[in-house]
Amino acid sequence: MRFMLTYDLMESLRTTNQWLGASAHAFASYPAMSLFPNPGLEMMKAWGEVTERSFARMVIKPDWGIPSFTCEDGKDHIVTPEIVVAKAFGDLIHFKVNGRAERKRRVLLVAPMSGHYATLLRKTVLSLLPDCEVYITDWHNARDIPVSEGKFDVEDYTLYLVDFMKELGSDLHVIAVCQPVPLTLAATAYLAEDDPKAQPKSLTLIGGPVDPEANHTDVTDFGRSVTMGQLEQTMIQQVGFKYAGVGRKVYPGLLQLSSFMSMNSEMHSKAFSDQIMRVARGEAGEHDKHNAFYDEYLAVMDMTAEFYLSTVERVFKGREIARNAFVVDGRHVDFSKITTVAVKTVEGEEDDISAPGQCRAALDLLTALPNDKKAWHVEPGAGHYGIFAGRSWRDNIRPLVLDFIDANAGNLPPKPETKQAPKAKTRKPAAKVANRAKPANKNAAAK
Incomplete structure (x- = not known):
């Protein structure tokens, strides 16, 4: 194909x-x-x-379509997306609220590159704008990127995140959603050794596959059941003559959309x-x-073939992140180097894409991070979409995340302890889950 x-x-x-x-x-x-x-x-x-x-x-990138909103001064303020850093495969965007004083909370949303545009997080952006200065990674459609721009795989993705974090400075709180969770963790570990002062103050990791084997889903079962040769032969195509990326090998968004649709x-x-x-x-x-x-x-984008294949091979099959064996640009990324960045994981009890346990595995990798810098939350009854853009996000998770950010900002008064939901039962046998190390207090980092 x-x-x-x-x-x-x-x-x-x-x-x-x-x-x-x-x-x-x-x-x-x-x-x-x-x-x-x-x-x-x-x-x-x-x-x-x-x-x-x-x-x-299916071939139109949606507009951000973020309306003006009323601030504390009683006036309506227009929101303007501005490019802070422009790169071939993705930009760093800042949602500037015109006429409003800059907010103390500076948040970088790391959007997934999994078939949909970053606009999938529009509601997440809207919910954070009143309280934060919001930045987001806006990934480009691979069909529109000329072959002359070279490759883009999981290592390049990680280095893009490193550059974006360096650009924004250490007074930053990062929220990664779904697919980029393990790579965002890797980018932070890379910075911990390369430029410790550029590390963010906190990481909130939402529903991502840090360890796909922690709790199986249809997604992880598919990744284990096919060979890399089968994937390359059946899923990879070359962009046709209609687009600027003619000749580039991609995993087409239309194929990804058919997979999404077939699941439900x-x-x-x-x-x-x-x-x-x-x-x-x-x-x-x-x-x-x-x-x-x-x-x-229905608005989908193509991914570069090397990004899709390296994600399956290295994150899902090889479990390089989960085994602390990930290499970026010839350098081993050691998660034990993260010692000061507070990390919180958020999972949905009914998440059928990244099941409970897969994201929380990140806390076990942070062996040098004190337990009072770790926190986790499992949202009862929530599915994958709900934990970052649905009612569960708006009513329960967003307030917890903002409390976590404030508790680790270093320049705001601490918040009182917030009661979090009990850990949901996973679909994995208890004998396997029992071997996982657990932080002493899941609320510790939010005190």
């Missing part, structure tokens, strides 16, 4: 479906059709509208059939719940 023809064929299938939707919508909307009232025509029109919109969204196919099928019925009845809106979610969910 490593051919431009395959990539172009997949893009042709997408554009064909978009055209079919547009054609059906246009045909059923033709004024003469009103002479023959028929519910079938309304269904055709609705199907066409939903289909055209869905397939069109019944739920997605019902969501689209219900939306078609709502459109046919005239009950749907431009910004209704369905469109708000799927406009973001």
